[in-house]
Amino acid sequence: MPEPATRLTRIPPYLFADLERQRRLVEARGQRVISFSIGDPDLPTAPAVVARLLQEAPRAEHHRYPPYEGTASFRKSVAGYYQRRFGVDLDADREVVAAIGSKEAISHLVWAYIDPGDLSIVPEPAYPVYANQTLLAGGEVYALPLREEEGFLADLTAIPDPVARRAKLLFLNYPHNPTGAVASLAYFEQAVAFCRRWDILLVSDAAYVEMTFGALAPSVLEVPGAKEVAVEFYSLSKPFNMTGWRLGAMVGQEAAVAALKAVKTNTDSGQFSAIQAAGEEILNEGASAFVSAMNGVYRRRRDLLVMGLRQLGWAVPEPRGTFYLWARVPDGDDQAFASRLLAEAGVATSPGRGFGAAGTGYLRWALTVSEDQIAEALERLKDVLPALLAGS
Numbered sequence: 001m002p003e004p005a006t007r008l009t010r011i012p013p014y015l016f017a018d019l020e021r022q023r024r025l026v027e028a029r030g031q032r033v034i035s036f037s038i039g040d041p042d043l044p045t046a047p048a049v050v051a052r053l054l055q056e057a058p059r060a061e062h063h064r065y066p067p068y069e070g071t072a073s074f075r076k077s078v079a080g081y082y083q084r085r086f087g088v089d090l091d092a093d094r095e096v097v098a099a100i101g102s103k104e105a106i107s108h109l110v111w112a113y114i115d116p117g118d119l120s121i122v123p124e125p126a127y128p129v130y131a132n133q134t135l136l137a138g139g140e141v142y143a144l145p146l147r148e149e150e151g152f153l154a155d156l157t158a159i160p161d162p163v164a165r166r167a168k169l170l171f172l173n174y175p176h177n178p179t180g181a182v183a184s185l186a187y188f189e190q191a192v193a194f195c196r197r198w199d200i201l202l203v204s205d206a207a208y209v210e211m212t213f214g215a216l217a218p219s220v221l222e223v224p225g226a227k228e229v230a231v232e233f234y235s236l237s238k239p240f241n242m243t244g245w246r247l248g249a250m251v252g253q254e255a256a257v258a259a260l261k262a263v264k265t266n267t268d269s270g271q272f273s274a275i276q277a278a279g280e281e282i283l284n285e286g287a288s289a290f291v292s293a294m295n296g297v298y299r300r301r302r303d304l305l306v307m308g309l310r311q312l313g314w315a316v317p318e319p320r321g322t323f324y325l326w327a328r329v330p331d332g333d334d335q336a337f338a339s340r341l342l343a344e345a346g347v348a349t350s351p352g353r354g355f356g357a358a359g360t361g362y363l364r365w366a367l368t369v370s371e372d373q374i375a376e377a378l379e380r381l382k383d384v385l386p387a388l389l390a391g392s
């Protein structure tokens with residue numbers, strides 16, 4: 001057999017193999033693991049979306065290849081949604097392209113811009129796709145560490161001029177996975193100005209834009225002129241419990257939309273158009289009602305977990321958005337801490353270093369677990385956590 005391409009050796013090894021092995025050991029002992037480790041909503045998709053798919057699926061017009069850029073009506077729904085939710089006008093033909101989940105389109109956008117030796121700026125900790133796709137494409141990553149003292153907002157003034165001059169892409173993701181940080185419109189204004197100054201494409205990943213516990217989060221495209229330098233990834237996965245459906249969109253900068261389409265037409269053939277129609281159902285109606293109900297669920301879970309961990313002596317912060325809790329471990333060894341929570345309490349979390357070196361020393365807890373399960377996890381942690389926090 002020939003060797004796989006050397007580009008595969010450029011992406012880091014899978015860090016959690018050890019934890020997965022350990023998890024199987026815990027389960028083999030007969031203890032059920034309560035898992036806070038995966039950011040995948042546990043509740044069902046809105047019934048109206050499912051009903052619409054059932055209605056659409058038999059229609060023969062959906063049984064052929066869909067248009068590469070997404071159906072016209074799905075793209076119009078996305079544009080209508082941006083208008084209602086953010087006051088942003090989008091041309092559904094030239095400034096919107098459908099995605100088979102945003103992960104697909106983020107990956108392909110990187111291939112549309114990054115040649116060997118090109119540079120992406122990736123604030124870290126981060127969703128691993130930005131850096132790993134840049135590396136697969138032969139590019140280089142400038143990791144910009146996000147600091148808790150700065151509210152995990154990337155300090156763009158800390159980027160050296162030669163890096164800014166070389167960079168082609170700057171990734172931002174607010175509300176932020178894994179830290180739960182939320183950016184203001186004023187912050188996005190600075191980012192747009194920075195990208196304009198250095199001729200960088202601003203890539204905003206808005207997967208969690210609907211998921212905040214206080215004020216609504218802005219879109220980067222609300223910044224006047226942002227469409228000249230920015231694209232944004234919108235995803236139906238997280239707000240509407242649709243991770244399995246694979247539906248999202250990239251919107252904004254027209255040339256970038258065209259470049260993404262050029263990669264996609266040669267790579268995939270789009271999402272099943274019946275699924276696109278089902279997605280329109282929630283974008284056109286009931287989106288805000290569904291989103292407020294879900295945010296209420298996550299808020300109750302967040303409060304329960306945050307209060308419970310604090311009562312056990314861990315001074316964890318309260319996230320403002322997303323469905324993650326990001327907490328510093330006392331001795332800085334996130335991997336060892338996660339490993340002991342798993343072995344001693346059957347509670348699985350994600351060690352922060354999986355989101356880049358800057359995540360070392362933190363644990364991510366996904367609130368995709370019922371209140372009953374959170375209560376049970378806290379019960380199991382009653383004896384374990386105080387001892388761990390005391391360093392024994």
Ligand SMILES: *Cc1c(COP(=O)(O)O)cnc(C)c1O
Pocket residue numbers: 039100101102103104127173177205207234235236237238243246247248
């Ligand atoms: C989950 C997630 C995505 C991917 O979402 P899909 O649309 O399901 O591909 C993108 N970005 C971030 C930050 C995520 O957490």
